[in-house]
Amino acid sequence: MKQLLEFIPLILFFVVYKTYGVQEAALVLVVATVVQLIALKVLYKKIEKSQWILGVSVVFFGLLTAYFNDLAFLKWKVTLVNGLFATALLVSQFVFKKPLVQMLLGKELKLPSNVWEKLNLGWAGFFIVCMIINIVISEFFSDDVWTNFKVFGLTGLSLIAVIGTGFYLYPHLKQQEESNGN
CATH class of the missing domain: 1.20.58 (Methane Monooxygenase Hydroxylase; Chain G, domain 1)
Structure with missing residues (x-):
């Protein structure tokens, strides 16, 4: 919901x-x-x-x-928000030495620190890729193409990132479950 x-x-x-x-x-x-x-x-x-x-x-x-009456402002929003999220993830890991992803999900999941770090970097990379793709599409394609990308492309990329996260975490969660069960 x-x-x-x-x-x-x-x-x-x-x-x-x-x-x-x-x-x-x-x-x-x-x-x-x-x-x-x-x-x-x-x-x-x-x-x-x-x-x-x-x-x-x-x-x-x-x-x-x-x-x-100009779509450019919403195009900038997508770039800025993705950049902000990527920056927050990277700063949390390299400046504060605690991955933001771990701070958000660490209460529900117990994972080794190297897994949190890779997951954090993966999501930072995802936001950077989305930012770059958005810049390219917003600058070199029509507003209609950008709108389609914003609705379907970014949603699809987000879904792929979530599924990829699940595949990455699955072996670690399975290993954790086995160690808790024994």
């Missing part, structure tokens, strides 16, 4: 963009994002930091997009 709730603003943006245009789609995205944040607070009693970052950036860049 929570994941579906997170995709509703994106889906509404896409439909309104294809049907009416940039300004209308940006305004719908902003309103849907605010409603989404309220719904997350009501249903789950908490809004994660990443959801706050995304929500505030969508409202800010969405309003700029609507005001100037």
Whole structure:
């Protein structure tokens, strides 16, 4: 349910963009994002930091997009947010010596530090790749191509990253389960 709730603003943006245009789609995205944040607070009693970052950036860049009737602002948002997430992951690991992924998931999963570090670097790399692809598509392709990429391409890449994470973690989780069972 929570994941579906997170995709509703994106889906509404896409439909309104294809049907009416940039300004209308940006305004719908902003309103849907605010409603989404309220719904997350009501249903789950908490809004994660990443959801706050995304929500505030969508409202800010969405309003700029609507005001100037220019999709460039939302294109920048994707680049900046991916860059911010990659930077946070890298700084947590190399400056604070504690991978952010471990801080987020360490209560639920017990893994060796080298596994956390590789997972953290993998996600940082993922955000960097998404940032670079977004820059290339937003600069060298049409707004329609970028919109399709934003909705379907980034969603698909995220799904692949999550599945890849599962495959990477599976042997470690299985090993942990076996050691706990013996």
